[in-house]
Amino acid sequence: MEKNSAVAAGRQPKVVGARSLVEAAYATIRHDILDGTLAPGLKLRFEMLRERYGVGASTLREALTRLVGEALVTSEEQRGFRVAEVSLDDFADLTRARKLIEVEALRQSIIFGDDSWEGALVGAFHRLSKVEEKLGSGSPELRDEFEERNRDFHYTLIAACPSRWLKHMHGILFQQSERYRRISLAAKDESRDVHAEHKAVLDAALARDVDLACRLEAEHIDKTLQLLSRRFAPKA
């Protein structure tokens, strides 16, 4: 009993919902990468990782391999793992690809969505709005909360799209965008009213105005790229 509980306590996944150490390590490392805590390009040495995340080498390798599949980590045979690099070019490319996928998924979602979808969407928007008000203080927990609810809102927008593959692709691209947002736009930009943008997309979706909703969503996705471009573009 005491042995069991001691071991269990020491090895118990620290991430809620994680059913294995691999999953817990995966979730924590992913969080730290999206966060910027593990900076783009950083070499991920096993000694450091073992100390930081408290799991063995093979467990770490499996967690990292998952992240390679999501393109948050890169690996070079016999030369280990690194946090994936970022660049403005990559973000521009990513944004274009995400627009293509997300707009098509939204189009289908609005067409197929029923009352229950509308309900979930209104709920997700409400939860997002609540945390948007409190935002700005810069607390990491609040930022985490915002990102989670923002993700929920965008996922719910396309939830009624019947294509599993489209939604799978979207998930990967959205997560990539999330990292760029969090790393580059730590502070809130006063020149932008994100809440209003979300509200406009929500209204168009509820009104079943497919073309308007898709146009607004595309503009919404583009906004972050435009912001980043202005800030980081090489002086021509």
Added chain:
Amino acid sequence: MEKNSAVAAGRQPKVVGARSLVEAAYATIRHDILDGTLAPGLKLRFEMLRERYGVGASTLREALTRLVGEALVTSEEQRGFRVAEVSLDDFADLTRARKLIEVEALRQSIIFGDDSWEGALVGAFHRLSKVEEKLGSGSPELRDEFEERNRDFHYTLIAACPSRWLKHMHGILFQQSERYRRISLAAKDESRDVHAEHKAVLDAALARDVDLACRLEAEHIDKTLQLLSRRFAPKA
């Protein structure tokens, strides 16, 4: 010396180009899944895998985790891995998603492609044609060769597309399609002239007729779904 070479011989990756046992196991298992040798839905027990592929558990887990990222394998926490299931619905969904991505990538590729791209394309088509002639005998090696050259041709078609993300998404979707083709259409269908379809796409691409090439490619992608639908559709 003798110890070293014996171990080295035993552990040397059997897959050409594989720089680690993980990569070799990954490549071999992937081949067997695309092949149908490891059937859809099959439970992948470690004892069986260790015997079959001759590597340890953690090595196998890492290889399987890669395949989960490519959606060829599914995993359930604490309940192991399985070969991903197949269904007509999934293939229909996959085909639609692939058309969206591949057609857009082809559009950009034709616009951006230079003389060197044209050369590579003509070469890939030629190599594909050569193996198409010999096909039909049903030899597994020849089928492997055909699939490789077919993949090369389709990859080269969109190679000049500047979007890394679009090509990344396309890679995943194309590999999925490959499994459906190989599993369900083991034999050559006489009612279809695949060579002529490829030739038509090639000609349109070389003529820089974007719309025609995209339309032909979309039809080409759709053909396999139509064939499978007719064969396996539930009798209404």
Added chain:
DNA sequence: AATACAAAAAATCTCGAAAATTTATTGACA
């Protein structure tokens, strides 16, 4: 000084066995 090679150090990769979990079997009880 620059280059090439050898030895040492550091890092990754891999295995096998132990720990933890799930699944199957057995036996008690109504």
Added chain:
DNA sequence: TGTCAATAAATTTTCGAGATTTTTTGTATT
């Protein structure tokens, strides 16, 4: 006979140490 709990078996998950490879350091030679 059917259900439930306890036990046993099967399976997955995890660790840590050893094997392998890469990188750094040191030394000799030109």
